[in-house]
Amino acid sequence: MREREHAGAGRPAVVLLSGGLDSATVLAMAREQGFACHALSFDYGQRHRVEIEAAKRVAAQVGVASLRWASIDLRAFGGSALTADIDVPKDRDESTMHGDIPVTYVPARNTIFLSYALALAEVLGSGDLFIGVNAVDYSGYPDCRPTFIEAFERMANLATKAGVEGHRLKVHTPLIELPKVEIIRKGLALGVDYGLTHSCYDPQPDERHPLGARPCEHCDSCLLRMRAFGELGMRDPGMGGDTV
Amino acid sequence: MREREHAGAGRPAVVLLSGGLDSATVLAMAREQGFACHALSFDYGQRHRVEIEAAKRVAAQVGVASLRWASIDLRAFGGSALTADIDVPKDRDESTMHGDIPVTYVPARNTIFLSYALALAEVLGSGDLFIGVNAVDYSGYPDCRPTFIEAFERMANLATKAGVEGHRLKVHTPLIELPKVEIIRKGLALGVDYGLTHSCYDPQPDERHPLGARPCEHCDSCLLRMRAFGELGMRDPGMGGDTV
Numbered sequence A, B: 001m002r003e004r005e006h007a008g009a010g011r012p013a014v015v016l017l018s019g020g021l022d023s024a025t026v027l028a029m030a031r032e033q034g035f036a037c038h039a040l041s042f043d044y045g046q047r048h049r050v051e052i053e054a055a056k057r058v059a060a061q062v063g064v065a066s067l068r069w070a071s072i073d074l075r076a077f078g079g080s081a082l083t084a085d086i087d088v089p090k091d092r093d094e095s096t097m098h099g100d101i102p103v104t105y106v107p108a109r110n111t112i113f114l115s116y117a118l119a120l121a122e123v124l125g126s127g128d129l130f131i132g133v134n135a136v137d138y139s140g141y142p143d144c145r146p147t148f149i150e151a152f153e154r155m156a157n158l159a160t161k162a163g164v165e166g167h168r169l170k171v172h173t174p175l176i177e178l179p180k181v182e183i184i185r186k187g188l189a190l191g192v193d194y195g196l197t198h199s200c201y202d203p204q205p206d207e208r209h210p211l212g213a214r215p216c217e218h219c220d221s222c223l224l225r226m227r228a229f230g231e232l233g234m235r236d237p238g239m240g241g242d243t244v
Helices: A021-032 A050-062 A109-124 A146-159 A180-189 A220-231 B021-032 B050-062 B109-124 B146-159 B180-189 B220-231
Strands: A012-016 A036-043 A066-071 A128-130 A170-172 B012-016 B036-043 B066-071 B128-130 B170-172
Touching: A012 A021, A012 A109, A021 A036, A021 A050, A021 A128, A021 A180, A036 A050, A036 A109, A050 A066, A109 A128, A109 A146, A109 B109, A109 B146, A146 A170, A146 B109, A146 B146, A180 A220, B012 B021, B012 B109, B021 B036, B021 B050, B021 B128, B021 B180, B036 B050, B036 B109, B050 B066, B109 B128, B109 B146, B146 B170, B180 B220
Parallel strands: A012 A036, A012 A128, A036 A066, A128 A170, B012 B036, B012 B128, B036 B066, B128 B170
Antiparallel strands: none
């Protein structure tokens, strides 16, 4: 991290920030590359509004030029455990996680998120979008695949003034081929405090937790990060101390 | 129009509906093709909320299987006369309208709208999106060009479950090569009541008008439709009677 530099210095980039482990790492990587990072977070009617608190803390810790919120309400559309009342699957092993598209899939989510990022990039005069998609641990989400990102980038360059005027817009996906362990190793080297991040699909309200809720430790997302920290011989600092 | 058929019969399609002349025509064309049309409208913090009233009336007149609203607030991003406080250009001639990208351009608007349509299509199990973009009268908007639509369609087929499972999603743009006069001729043949539509960039509050505001009759959008009705030897039924 370039601690001594002002967070607003450098070329502007738009960084999608959920407050989870992956996006926190991406933000730190974009900062390391010298970008002035304009973080964009979403409140999409999800059950875990604790993500909002996590995004704020991560942005403050890593350092951003700005943090913006966009409200997206996909509940009227239905269709996913993250926005409707469908049970989040628990305690699945790796073989069950991969393969099928999980019920936690939100329709067209990354397409919508990247479209907003594109709009903000155009207004800021930025040609660089960062998103923490991961094709290794992607658990069957179609919009985390490299082919999707390439197609979005191509479309984005035709959609905007920048494209018309011959500038190139790039969608950076620095985590796309990294196993979770490598993502964490990278973030730790850059000083990310993973205790501030929140990735759980089914957080449990808990006023004693600094984010107002604690991770369930049984959904796919919790299991993946806990195992990765375990492989590094560490306790996941985002999990409750009493049950790990 | 298939008046005798129930609006919910047929394969589902998602139709983007602004309440303007073009989208009303597209809706009637999708109905004519036998689709059960799920209309999707947006309130994107624009100044002319009169569009909402127009969309409701058009949907009711043409016939839809459902009408949904999505709120999108791009004002935090700035950058356009339609969402910020920049003057809408008035009384421009054709040569000024075309060429430059106008200040009324909303960054990444069609990308965002189509992304929401894609999410709804996925939930409804629909493989057909309709959008009333027009490359003839597009006044320099990059996201109204056929190359943009093709790139979006390609991306959409990689973004979703449908794409993964081998179904094809199609973005229908039945107006893309039609001059305004031909669009109106088509809509009139299908029974569209253009008196219910609203296309103005700068509507003037007027309680006597059924939509709560009257068109300015001087912005690019008003001028284009008034001229087209004129070429057909008609008065634009969406304009005030006293000034035409």
